[in-house]
Amino acid sequence: xxxxxxxxxxxxxxxxxxxxxxxxxxxxxxxxxxxxxxxxxxxxxxxxxxxxxxxxxxxxxxxxxxxxxxxxxxxxxxxxxxxxxxxxxxxxxxxxxxxxxxxxxxxxxxxxxxxxxxxxxxxxxxxxxxxxxxxxxxxxxxxxxxxxxxxxxxxxxxxxxxxxxxxxxxxxxxxxxxxxxxxxxxxxxxxxxxxxxxxxxxxxxxxxxxxxxxxxxxxxxxxxxxxxxxxxxxxxxxxxxxxxxxxxxxxxxxxxxxxxxxxxxxxxxxxxxxxxxxxxxxxxxxxxxxxxxxxxxxxxxxxxxxxxxxxxxxxxxxxxxxxxxxxxxxxxxxxxxxxxxx
Numbered sequence: 198x199x200x201x202x203x204x205x206x207x208x209x210x211x212x213x214x215x216x217x218x219x220x221x222x223x224x225x226x227x228x229x230x231x232x233x234x235x236x237x238x239x240x241x242x243x244x245x246x247x248x249x250x251x252x253x254x255x256x257x258x259x260x261x262x263x264x265x266x267x268x269x270x271x272x273x274x275x276x277x278x279x280x281x282x283x284x285x286x287x288x289x290x291x292x293x294x295x296x297x298x299x300x301x302x303x304x305x306x307x308x309x310x311x312x313x314x315x316x317x318x319x320x321x322x323x324x325x326x327x328x329x330x331x332x333x334x335x336x337x338x339x340x341x342x343x344x345x346x347x348x349x350x351x352x353x354x355x356x357x358x359x360x361x362x363x364x365x366x367x368x369x370x371x372x373x374x375x376x377x378x379x380x381x382x383x384x385x386x387x388x389x390x391x392x393x394x395x396x397x398x399x400x401x402x403x404x405x406x407x408x409x410x411x412x413x414x415x416x417x418x419x420x421x422x423x424x425x426x427x428x429x430x431x432x433x434x435x436x437x438x439x440x441x442x443x444x445x446x447x448x449x450x451x452x453x454x455x456x457x458x459x460x461x462x463x464x465x466x467x468x469x470x471x472x473x474x475x476x477x478x479x480x481x482x483x484x485x486x487x488x489x490x491x492x493x494x495x496x497x498x499x500x501x502x503x504x505x506x507x508x509x510x511x512x513x514x515x516x517x518x519x520x521x522x523x524x525x526x527x528x529x530x531x532x533x534x535x536x537x538x539x
Contacts, residue, residue, distance in 0.1 A: 251289070321399060402415060
């Protein structure tokens with residue numbers, strides 16, 4: 198308890214119940230899906246605050262372009278192509294050894310999300326795409342786990358808290374899957390400061406839920422443009438849909454649609470991800486010998502990277518392949534079949 202008093206002394210002064218609030222926090226499990234801009238800021242806040250267990254889920258590895266806004270990474274991480282979940286784990290463990298940190302180098306999808314979030318008290322959205330958010334919403338309602346939505350692009354951001362059986366769900370707010378070419382950080386950029394503002398709102402709401410101080414839970418959606426000094430509160434409760442297929446009819450469309458997760462485009466990245474239906478156990482040394490005849494190969498403990506023709510391919514231990522250099526699903530499938538196997 199003395200170590201708690203020392204490490205969290207300023208926080209203990211703030212908590213409504215002092216040590217009791219901190220003890221509640223130590224018993225909680227939070228899953229953060231997406232360890233990029235929002236995700237690294239969220240993880241940093243929660244680990245420093247002393248959440249009992251933090252689960253980090255991300256499919257990607259660190260690149261130099263991430264460093265402008267993804268606060269837990271550095272140039273060495275990018276040079277070594279460290280998976281984001283691993284790089285974040287390394288930094289966070291050094292920040293607070295009292296917190297249990299579990300990292301998942303996974304593409305979150307309908308086949309694995311329930312296992313990953315099981316036992317969590319809260320899910321935090323650090324993703325950059327709507328389809329994953331619909332999936333998070335499904336599992337949130339099904340397993341009765343609150344989640345906090347957050348999104349940023351350019352100088353704009355928004356966030357709201359979704360609590361099953363108390364607030365509208367994400368499909369109440371966005372009933373139809375968005376199609377077309379929406380703005381992304383890769384097409385219009387993003388200001389690092391808006392990332393931290395939105396993540397700070399998310400993390401603050403998370404702490405309220407985790408220490409069970411429901412008096413000040415926000416019932417509105419925050420929308421802001423930090424560059425233009427615009428700030429609005431959207432009355433989220435008015436979005437409740439009595440015919441919502443998810444929270445009212447338990448139609449978990451995205452959670453049951455496993456096949457849609459096999460091949461996916463990475464928004465704005467000119468890259469395709471191919472994930473096998475059933476995870477494979479990849480032995481990097483076997484593929485290294487084969488791939489060395491085709492191009493330049495680099496092996497790390499977490500992935501095998503091949504430069505082949507105009508493509509950069511990253512193979513993960515579970516058989517997932519990230520193909521950079523194309524947005525054509527057919528080409529990605531062909532490369533997977535040729536270089537990894539069916």
